[in-house]
Amino acid sequence: MAAKVTEKPIKLRKRRSDFATAWKGEYRYFLLFTGIALLGFCLFYLYPIIRTFVLSLTDKTLYNDSSSFVGLENYVYALTKDKLFALSIEQSLIFAFFSGIFVLVTSLLMAMLLNEKTKFMGGFRTILFLPFIIPSFAVGAVYKNLLNPTTGMVNSILALFKIGDLPLWYISPDSALVTMIIISSFGFGAKMLVFLAALQGIPEEYYEVAEIEGASRTRQFFSITLPLISPMIFFNVILVTIDGLRSFSLAYVMGNGDGWPSNSTLLFPIYMFMTAFNAPFKLGYAAAMAWIFFLIILAFTGFQFLLSRFYVKNDTN
Amino acid sequence: MATKVYKRSIRPYEKGPQARLHRIIVYVLLIVFSLIALLPFYYLVITACKSFVEASTKATMFPQSFALFDNIKFVVTFSDYNVGRFFLNTMFIIVLKTVGTVLTCSMAAYGFAFYKFPGKKIIFFVLLSALMLPGELLGIPIYEFYVNSGLREVAYIPLWLGAWFGTDIAAIFLFRQFFLGMPKGLIEAARIDGASEFRIYLQIILPNNIPAITTVVILCFVGTYNDLYGPALYITDPNSRVMANSISIFENLYSSGTSTSLVPWNYVSVACLIALVPVILFFGVLQKRFMESVAGVGIKG
Numbered sequence: 219m220a221a222k223v224t225e226k227p228i229k230l231r232k233r234r235s236d237f238a239t240a241w242k243g244e245y246r247y248f249l250l251f252t253g254i255a256l257l258g259f260c261l262f263y264l265y266p267i268i269r270t271f272v273l274s275l276t277d278k279t280l281y282n283d284s285s286s287f288v289g290l291e292n293y294v295y296a297l298t299k300d301k302l303f304a305l306s307i308e309q310s311l312i313f314a315f316f317s318g319i320f321v322l323v324t325s326l327l328m329a330m331l332l333n334e335k336t337k338f339m340g341g342f343r344t345i346l347f348l349p350f351i352i353p354s355f356a357v358g359a360v361y362k363n364l365l366n367p368t369t370g371m372v373n374s375i376l377a378l379f380k381i382g383d384l385p386l387w388y389i390s391p392d393s394a395l396v397t398m399i400i401i402s403s404f405g406f407g408a409k410m411l412v413f414l415a416a417l418q419g420i421p422e423e424y425y426e427v428a429e430i431e432g433a434s435r436t437r438q439f440f441s442i443t444l445p446l447i448s449p450m451i452f453f454n455v456i457l458v459t460i461d462g463l464r465s466f467s468l469a470y471v472m473g474n475g476d477g478w479p480s481n482s483t484l485l486f487p488i489y490m491f492m493t494a495f496n497a498p499f500k501l502g503y504a505a506a507m508a509w510i511f512f513l514i515i516l517a518f519t520g521f522q523f524l525l526s527r528f529y530v531k532n533d534t535n
Numbered sequence: 536m537a538t539k540v541y542k543r544s545i546r547p548y549e550k551g552p553q554a555r556l557h558r559i560i561v562y563v564l565l566i567v568f569s570l571i572a573l574l575p576f577y578y579l580v581i582t583a584c585k586s587f588v589e590a591s592t593k594a595t596m597f598p599q600s601f602a603l604f605d606n607i608k609f610v611v612t613f614s615d616y617n618v619g620r621f622f623l624n625t626m627f628i629i630v631l632k633t634v635g636t637v638l639t640c641s642m643a644a645y646g647f648a649f650y651k652f653p654g655k656k657i658i659f660f661v662l663l664s665a666l667m668l669p670g671e672l673l674g675i676p677i678y679e680f681y682v683n684s685g686l687r688e689v690a691y692i693p694l695w696l697g698a699w700f701g702t703d704i705a706a707i708f709l710f711r712q713f714f715l716g717m718p719k720g721l722i723e724a725a726r727i728d729g730a731s732e733f734r735i736y737l738q739i740i741l742p743n744n745i746p747a748i749t750t751v752v753i754l755c756f757v758g759t760y761n762d763l764y765g766p767a768l769y770i771t772d773p774n775s776r777v778m779a780n781s782i783s784i785f786e787n788l789y790s791s792g793t794s795t796s797l798v799p800w801n802y803v804s805v806a807c808l809i810a811l812v813p814v815i816l817f818f819g820v821l822q823k824r825f826m827e828s829v830a831g832v833g834i835k836g
Contacts, residue, residue, distance in 0.1 A: 259702070374596065
């Protein structure tokens with residue numbers, strides 16, 4: 219048996235030297251197993267990107283076969299004339315920024331709380347995971363109900379404190395976006411788990427030593443916890459940025475699919491959805507907007523990578 | 536062991552007034568956050584119990600009327616709300632999508648993990664970088680294709696066909712990570728015993744990576760169940776609705792498109808609760824495994 223096992227690598231090396239035999243062996247199997255996925259990549263990623271770019275240079279609409287080449291006109295129109303596009307991008311950026319910060323802070327705080335050694339932790343854990351379980355389409359409906367100015371519970375609690383004007387929450391164009399940011403900050407589930415995993419990877423001895431040396435808890439947090447989980451902070455920052463910019467479901471439910479009230483919840487994905495997939499199905503124009511949006515996401519992700527050099531301590535790996 | 540993840544040794548040096556203060560703060564925060572987390576659920580349940588008049592006019596924190604059974608009866612017998620059908624529609628999509636994802640993605644991951652190919656690393660990097668592409672950029676041509684080919688309304692094809700082409704790149708990545716951690720000897724031994732490559736994949740790789748499969752199944756189930764974008768895009772026939780877009784039936788019950796009109800929150804709440812049942816059952820059964828796997832992925836990520 220042992221002789222057979224040692225024989226194997228030699229055989230492989232022989233195969234590699236000759237493409238024809240390699241084709242019969244490993245190469246063929248590689249293509250056999252990955253073939254479907256590679257074909258899928260071409261069909262569902264490569265082709266759509268190219269096609270989106272081609273479309274973005276035309277005035278194509280869905281049911282209209284005769285479309286003409288318009289060059290960069292779509293891009294110019296989106297960047298200079300389309301007020302709704304500018305508004306939707308602006309609101310998406312505001313939403314992504316504030317909701318991102320809230321989500322990061324709440325998820326880190328939650329993870330630290332759940333990482334504590336206390337009684338009833340099992341119970342607290344189950345309860346704090348509840349918001350994670352509610353599907354996002356139900357979240358919107360529940361919070362709309364909860365925050366309804368006349369029939370919602372939140373305002374009836376606030377009324378107990380005799381505040382003069384109760385907030386109108388999602389009903390008013392002035393507060394609808396803020397309301398959405400507040401609601402989205404409860405969507406910390408996955409990020410919290412990532413932080414929790416990172417916190418549990420920190421050796422307990424570090425804290426013990428710090429304690430003996432007389433470091434305060436705040437000091438421990440800034441000198442041990444934060445640097446050691448900084449790679450995961452970066453991971454979550456990227457997740458949160460992309461999630462925030464691409465946020466669709468909540469805005470779709472809160473704004474009834476069209477950015478109600480008066481476009482105040484119109485995030486970019488909603489606006490693109492309305493342009494491309496509702497009458498008059500302006501595919502060409504929507505494609506141009508999608509490309510601009512993609513470049514914006516790319517710019518922000520790149521910016522995050524640059525920023526990460528200043529706070530990610532990668533000495534463990 | 537799920538419990539292992541959360542347990543932590545007691546710090547023996549944690550004594551004295553400072554530690555007590557710390558402990559009190561932790562408890563207060565935990566209780567406050569728990570209340571915040573429970574509030575929506577509590578309100579969902581009590582609103583489901585309220586009568587229509589109370590739910591749509593008063594903001595009572597304790598229901599003054601009890602109409603839960605009437606509400607359920609109204610919702611379940613409402614002619615547009617065919618909940619059994621919606622549930623089966625959802626499960627149809629979920630099952631097809633999950634089976635497709637597990638099969639094609641694990642196969643691709645197996646190929647990437649164990650076979651040589653010129654430029655394999657570059658191919659894999661290109662695949663991974665596609666993860667960063669926003670769906671907005673890809674959606675238009677795919678939508679155009681499904682509409683023009685007439686497949687849009689046929690058996691929910693747009694919602695699951697992609698899954699059979701290994702398009703869930705995150706799943707490929709996840710499978711590959713798990714496969715690479717397997718002992719090589721196991722595969723070589725099977726090869727020496729004369730097992731075909733496909734048989735190795737089917738009888739050695741898959742059975743030895745049940746945690747990876749469970750993770751992908753969970754993520755796929757939850758992701759599909761919660762997805763509103765796909766159904767909003769491809770489902771136009773009211774009868775082929777799925778759970779995700781079934782709640783809006785009641786939200787728009789007394790409105791004709793205008794958003795300021797009366798919403799029967801009691802019926803909406805009942806519909807929400809019904810939509811929650813499958814997810815809660817699913818999580819109840821797989822909770823431990825879910826915590827383990829997501830925590831594991833987190834470490835690797």
